[in-house]
Amino acid sequence: MDTANGDERGTTERVLTLLGLLQQRRAWTGPELADRLAVTTRTVRRDVERLRTLGYPVHAGPGVGGGYRLGPGTDLPPLLLDDEEAIATVVSLVAGAGGAIPGAGDAALRALSKLDRVLPTRLRHEVRALSASVESFGGADPLDPQVLMTLAGACRDEVEAGFDYPSGNEVHRRRVEPYRLVASDRRWYLLAYDLDRDDWRSFRIDRMTDVAARTWSYRPRPAPDAAAYVQEGVTGRVxxxxxxxxxxxxxxxxxxxxxxxxxxxxxxxxxxxxxxxxxxxxxxxxxxxxxxxxxxxxxxxxxxxxxxxxxxxxxxxxxxxxxxxxxxxxx
The missing domain is CATH 3.30.70.250 (Malonyl-CoA ACP transacylase, ACP-binding)
Structure with a gap:
C-alpha cells in the first residue's frame, strides 16, 4: 500500500470536511473544529492554510479559541467556474428554491445559501437582477430569493431575525430565533421561536416584509418536528x-x-x-x-x-x- 498517497487522501478528505463545517455555521472556534475533525488545533491551523492556498477566504478571529469563519472572496473558490457559469448556477438554484423544479426546493435552498457565502461582490447585482426574471408555475408561489437566503443564513448561523408580519388589520415587528424553513405544496414557512410571545410559531414567508438577520446569536432550544408542526398548523388555520x-x-x-x-x-x-x-x-x-x-x-x-x-x-x-x-x- 502507498502510505504517502493514503496520507494525502486522508488530508484531502479532512480539508473538505473542514470546508463543509465552515459553510454550515458563521463561526467556529479552533477547539470546536479540532473536536469535530478528531485532530489537534495545530492540524486545524495547517488545514485552514491549505484552504487559503486554494482560494477559500478563511478569516481567523482573535482570542485563545482561535475563531474561524468563511468570508466572501474576490474570486470564486476553485470549483473552476467562470463568472457566466457562476451566474447560471445561482439563477438555476433560485428557480429550484422557488418551486420551478419539483422536489428540488430544500436542496436548492441549501446550495444557494452556501454559494451566497462565497459569491464575489461584483456578481451579486447581476445575479439579483437575473433572479427577478425567474418565474414558475405548478410549484410554490414565487418569493424574493434574497429573503429565502437571509432566513436560511440566519437558521444556519443561529442568529436572531426580525421582520414585519400582519396580524388582523395591523402589522407588527416580530423578533424570532429562526429554526427551519419548510416548503409546503405551494408556500414556504419559517418555524421559529417568537421571542415576544415566548413560544414556537410558524410564519408564511410570502407575508413577511423588511426581513433582516440580526447580530445576536442564540443557543438552540429543544424544538418540535418542523415539518409536522407547520403541516398541522396549516390544516388548522385553513x-x-x-x-x-x-x-x-x-x-x-x-x-x-x-x-x-x-x-x-x-x-x-x-x-x-x-x-x-x-x-x-x-x-x-x-x-x-x-x-x-x-x-x-x-x-x-x-x-x-x-x-x-x-x-x-x-x-x-x-x-x-x-x-x-x-x-x-x-x-
Missing amino acids: YRHRARVLVHASADAVRARVSASSAVVIPRGDGRCEVRSGAASLDAILVHMLLLGHDFEILDPPELATHAHDLARRLLAIGPPTPPAANPREP
Whole structure:
C-alpha cells in the first residue's frame, strides 16, 4: 500500500470536511473544529492554510479559541467556474428554491445559501437582477430569493431575525430565533421561536416584509418536528372543521392518497395510522375518509361521529338498488 498517497487522501478528505463545517455555521472556534475533525488545533491551523492556498477566504478571529469563519472572496473558490457559469448556477438554484423544479426546493435552498457565502461582490447585482426574471408555475408561489437566503443564513448561523408580519388589520415587528424553513405544496414557512410571545410559531414567508438577520446569536432550544408542526398548523388555520381519524391502513398507503396541505398522517403500528384532517364541512371530511377505501374509526370530534351515523342512516333508508328490467326481446 502507498502510505504517502493514503496520507494525502486522508488530508484531502479532512480539508473538505473542514470546508463543509465552515459553510454550515458563521463561526467556529479552533477547539470546536479540532473536536469535530478528531485532530489537534495545530492540524486545524495547517488545514485552514491549505484552504487559503486554494482560494477559500478563511478569516481567523482573535482570542485563545482561535475563531474561524468563511468570508466572501474576490474570486470564486476553485470549483473552476467562470463568472457566466457562476451566474447560471445561482439563477438555476433560485428557480429550484422557488418551486420551478419539483422536489428540488430544500436542496436548492441549501446550495444557494452556501454559494451566497462565497459569491464575489461584483456578481451579486447581476445575479439579483437575473433572479427577478425567474418565474414558475405548478410549484410554490414565487418569493424574493434574497429573503429565502437571509432566513436560511440566519437558521444556519443561529442568529436572531426580525421582520414585519400582519396580524388582523395591523402589522407588527416580530423578533424570532429562526429554526427551519419548510416548503409546503405551494408556500414556504419559517418555524421559529417568537421571542415576544415566548413560544414556537410558524410564519408564511410570502407575508413577511423588511426581513433582516440580526447580530445576536442564540443557543438552540429543544424544538418540535418542523415539518409536522407547520403541516398541522396549516390544516388548522385553513379549514373550519378538524378531525382525528384512525384508518386501518398503513401510513404510506394513506399518504399516497391525501394532500400534504390537507392532512397529517401519523403511523400508529399494526398497519394502522392516524389522520388529522381539515375541511370546510363535516360532510367533506367524511367523503375524504370514505374515498380512501379503508375502514376507519372517528376519534375526534364527537359531533363528526354523530354526523356519520346520521348520514349512514339516511343512506340505508334509500334501500337496495332496483334490479334492471328484463329486456323482452332477450330469450
